[in-house]
Amino acid sequence: QNILDSRLDTPIGTPENPLDVGIGIRIDQITSVDQKAENYGAVVVLRVEWTDPALAFDRQELGRDIRVFNPPALADHAAEIGTVVPAFVIHNQQSNKWIHESAASLRYDGRVLYVEKSSLTLQAPHFDFRKYPFDTQEFHFEVVSIFPSQYVSYHPINEFSGLGDLLGEEEWILDNARLETSQVTGLSGQDSDQVALIFEGHRHLTYYVIRVFLPMLVLISVGWALFFLDEYRKRIEIAGGNLLVFVAFNWAISADLPKLGYLTFLDFVLQCMFLMTGALIVFNVALRRLKVSGRESGARKLDNYAVKWIYPLGYAAIVGYAVFAYLLVP
């Protein structure tokens, strides 16, 4: 897996003088965002920089300032002269890591630059779909030191970090990338330094407008218009059809998300509309029974003042409440 971790038979850094390591994380491609599995795939360039005087060499003798190493050869070289390389692990790595290419260079004064390009899948456990599809999600890429903080300390290299220009992701607008440094419990069970690239994503809404909101708006509007044809039985049929359309939308939308333990904005809207449509049918059944039992004028009055206006206003109220309760909270 990680070439830097081999030959760790000498302690690196000391509690008095930990090795200072710079970490740069640049995400070149987002290969996928899987909402159901709560992970994302990335092609990433990792840059690790540190200065180890033990690795310094005589530029006159060698005839040049810089030596280029294949990373295992650098680890071999470090082991031979009795020093080590600062190994790391990607904390939220989920799949295997396929290394496309890696290289290391060593300056005469012991400055090492390690670069690695690889593709992997990363856990994204911070996904919260409550405002779906108006949600903003946070993505992490966390590099943790194998060695405890007292031996190796990390600092971020901001100029070589961030998101690339051609991420190749169409659904999400990704931005607000930043590096954050912290201490977490490492593999050794002790506090270890972590540098994390954190970025945020929100959705292009066109997809949801033309696949969900517009069809539902049109179907509901048409359903309402049909109410003006004034026949209770036909209305019941139309509302019954709407019920089935709601169930279908309900299932279609749920196919994109994990089986959540809470309602999303869209779930809430759909469920309320579904319940209201069910109630409307029952109400129309009651009206029709009024009519059949000879109280048609009462039914008609109730109808004019209630059903025709309850229908659009009820739907609007549901949307309004959902916006207030789901989207306007922080």
Add this chain to the structure above:
Amino acid sequence: QNILDSRLDTPIGTPENPLDVGIGIRIDQITSVDQKAENYGAVVVLRVEWTDPALAFDRQELGRDIRVFNPPALADHAAEIGTVVPAFVIHNQQSNKWIHESAASLRYDGRVLYVEKSSLTLQAPHFDFRKYPFDTQEFHFEVVSIFPSQYVSYHPINEFSGLGDLLGEEEWILDNARLETSQVTGLSGQDSDQVALIFEGHRHLTYYVIRVFLPMLVLISVGWALFFLDEYRKRIEIAGGNLLVFVAFNWAISADLPKLGYLTFLDFVLQCMFLMTGALIVFNVALRRLKVSGRESGARKLDNYAVKWIYPLGYAAIVGYAVFAYLLVP
């Protein structure tokens, strides 16, 4: 695969004095739970600790207390000085194991700490869906010694075991993690020690409420309301539509589970309702024939006392019996 298992050319422990090995199992991520295949994916940190005096070294001579090894280098070192490392196998491993990172450290007195972070898929053969979706399932992660119990004995390390804080699993509520030690038949065909991390999961029910129970409740309620319109033929159509909806739900639900050899709670409810709906149709056909043959008042009486109340009470009885027979048993 497992780096610890190499160079086993010396016997470790003896029947009089088996090597005592501590095993810690911490699950950091649950990457998937596949009910159909009855397995789950995990990112796990394994910790193995033991003390082998043969590995002790002179701290004065080396100038430090601890040596850090790349695991194969430790196995090499052990082989050179004529001792071995206690190899293990994950009993319910199903896929390949991708090791993200591994490291080993050796204290001057021969104390070894081996840590390994990896992702793999594990069999979960204890799944029992009888109470689905109100079921509680048990997940295992079983580490078994390659060597028989008389040579290597295991003890659990509870402080480095359990479930992580960000498992990244939305559908299941996972808890009640505990380590259990036992003896099983190992690869050698003899009794070998096993330490297993066992934890339990039950489901967030929101998903099932809004995708299954609520739609069904509304559709059944509406269907019942429509019965008050008092037309046998319309009723038959409505109940016929319900029949098809039941078949669709039946298939949709079965897509999430394996092809079981028994009925789940949900299956039982759906099948009973399906049969009752079929019976209702036949009953309405009979009523209509009564009416056609001029005995409408008898049909109407039967209808008032039977169909209208059989419908809701029958459905309620089915649910009640299912709860009693499926959910209230231990």
Add this chain to the structure above:
Amino acid sequence: QNILDSRLDTPIGTPENPLDVGIGIRIDQITSVDQKAENYGAVVVLRVEWTDPALAFDRQELGRDIRVFNPPALADHAAEIGTVVPAFVIHNQQSNKWIHESAASLRYDGRVLYVEKSSLTLQAPHFDFRKYPFDTQEFHFEVVSIFPSQYVSYHPINEFSGLGDLLGEEEWILDNARLETSQVTGLSGQDSDQVALIFEGHRHLTYYVIRVFLPMLVLISVGWALFFLDEYRKRIEIAGGNLLVFVAFNWAISADLPKLGYLTFLDFVLQCMFLMTGALIVFNVALRRLKVSGRESGARKLDNYAVKWIYPLGYAAIVGYAVFAYLLVP
């Protein structure tokens, strides 16, 4: 892949005195059964035992009776002292083989025990779906010697073979496991020994009863009941709906099986019912034309004696014939 196959630079056994090798095959898990691809996945423990005097060592000198080897180290050791290890290939292996763990031990008298736990996918070309879903299928796991039979002969080790207790397979009831020894044409093009673990599986029928047979039975029964409402046009509509339901079932069932070159039991039943339903519609059209052209009483008589009884008896006859022709043959 297979560690045992390296360093084969000395002939093992001779035509006069072939090396006798014991083969044990124990299947611990069935990870999948893919009917469409006709393969299954398994986690298997292979055990290979043989005695090679050339590998014997002096127990006094070494101070112990048994040496434990990492398998490549054993192959190295064998190559050094001028002997070899009996390589094998899994004849019906389909995917890569991921070795979870392998180990080898050598007794002072040259007795070798090699154990390997691995996961892989295996071809199951003997699947025959004619009696589906009442079919019994045969699964094979075939281990073939790389060396011709005159050099290496195999015998089964029954006590370490068979199926495990927790296969983790819900759909199939697997049993009747047995080892069979035979000779097949090996990689070398000559007769080579084979030991095969053969087991059989039949299905839990609950799934098929509640997803296929019960829905169809209810739909057909209801359809029949509706015939007693005595209207030709309504009947035609109902039968037309049944036609579409048959088509949907037909496609849904075919999704589980490969594109077969023959009819299964279920296919046969569905196709016959489909054709009979089509014929019923045509017959009802004819009846209605009789009625329209003023011969209603003739139509009614034909109806009473034919359609109402042809419908249930025809369906029953189809099922009966299918059972006789498909299930009762050996």
Add this chain to the structure above:
Amino acid sequence: QNILDSRLDTPIGTPENPLDVGIGIRIDQITSVDQKAENYGAVVVLRVEWTDPALAFDRQELGRDIRVFNPPALADHAAEIGTVVPAFVIHNQQSNKWIHESAASLRYDGRVLYVEKSSLTLQAPHFDFRKYPFDTQEFHFEVVSIFPSQYVSYHPINEFSGLGDLLGEEEWILDNARLETSQVTGLSGQDSDQVALIFEGHRHLTYYVIRVFLPMLVLISVGWALFFLDEYRKRIEIAGGNLLVFVAFNWAISADLPKLGYLTFLDFVLQCMFLMTGALIVFNVALRRLKVSGRESGARKLDNYAVKWIYPLGYAAIVGYAVFAYLLVP
């Protein structure tokens, strides 16, 4: 990947006297045929034979006639004595190649036999679906020499080539396997020898008959029968339903094939029937307008002579033309 290709630091063969290499290709299993991706998976046994006097050894000295090598050991041996092994590449390989097992043997006179069993995915770019589902497809397995033809020439080994007995493929009938030798442009950019195993497949038609042709025939026949009920509006509804069924079939069938740039036989039939059904509806609308405007007898006459006979004859003509234009051409 290919073990034979290592240590090529001596030229093999010469333009005057190229090395003559025999190639055998036997396909043991067809693991999949993916029409959409135009590839197929296979488990294949490759056999490579050649005689290199430089590899000859003294049978008296060694005490036997044949040495068995692990292939990399043979390549090492060849490199040591200053000769090479004839490397090859599989021209239409698409995936990684997983080698199940490989072995090589060397006779005292320098005769080498290399055998390799592996699973891989192969491109099948010759697929042509114009006659689908009555099409015959050609599958290739192409082995090309790394070295130009002037250095290495290939000849086929027919006795160890062909298709196995248990391919495990249900949908296709595969036969007519043959080896063909040719010259293609190799990796070096020069003409290199190629031996290809070519075989052909046609489909079991049962699947298409019972899933496509029979349902369509029954639905069309029933639709025609209903025309005799003589109501223009009902007919329009029936034909409209057929339209939607055609669209559904159209999409279901397209799911099995790539997005082709031409019409298949089945596409052509479906599209024509679809268009004809659309035209029939328009025609019935016209008839009804005739009737509404008082010219019912004219409509009825037109109807009897046209619609009732156009319907079956038109469909038959479409099928007939399609058979003529698609299936009877070479």
Add this chain to the structure above:
Amino acid sequence: QNILDSRLDTPIGTPENPLDVGIGIRIDQITSVDQKAENYGAVVVLRVEWTDPALAFDRQELGRDIRVFNPPALADHAAEIGTVVPAFVIHNQQSNKWIHESAASLRYDGRVLYVEKSSLTLQAPHFDFRKYPFDTQEFHFEVVSIFPSQYVSYHPINEFSGLGDLLGEEEWILDNARLETSQVTGLSGQDSDQVALIFEGHRHLTYYVIRVFLPMLVLISVGWALFFLDEYRKRIEIAGGNLLVFVAFNWAISADLPKLGYLTFLDFVLQCMFLMTGALIVFNVALRRLKVSGRESGARKLDNYAVKWIYPLGYAAIVGYAVFAYLLVP
């Protein structure tokens, strides 16, 4: 991964005299084009040529002009004599790269030819679906030097580049392949040379015509014809059915594309037609209310001049505007 990159312990080229490297890229197979993930799979032959006098050898001494190397052996040889090989990375690589075969040859004067055949998945971030399905897409294959431009400069080898004859891709017509040289920021963070193979693809339209355009045209035409039956309620039903068909098409089409942040041509047409159909229903409801309230002649007049002609002309106008706004822009 890339064999050429090892042993880079000597600087290659100098800022005054960079090493001149020729790059050839030939794509043999397109294994997949995944529009949703915006990537494509390819089997590619890479050719790298350069002349390094340090690698020259004495042809008399060796007895031949050319030495053939296994690539790692060449890198070893280069490292031994104190020179290096020009490593590269594929800039838009997304998956692991599986090398089918690689080889290297060295001429007596230091001319090196490295060839590699491999399969991998490549990012295609330039996809733009605005004109879908009449879109033309650009595919890249970008080879970037590991070393900055001042040390290694690239030039394209056009005669060994381009697209193969049997790409095995049915949906796309791929052409206009060309090599482009540029400088990009490499792994080292400095400007590095890049040679990219760029090619374009447009779609075979048959698929879209027979699966989308023709069904929609027929359904719309039939819908229009039915308007001449002159019943407002029937029309409303027909248009309502069309609404649902539009929703189904909308979802079916979206399954092939990523969740875009803009409308495609096809989306625009479907959405407009959807909205117009909704408006038509509302209009017909109004007409019917006119009729019910006794103003039937006015309704009829409005109908004749408006609905019947608005329907076809509106649809035509939508298509016309979409062609103008989407397809005729550059």
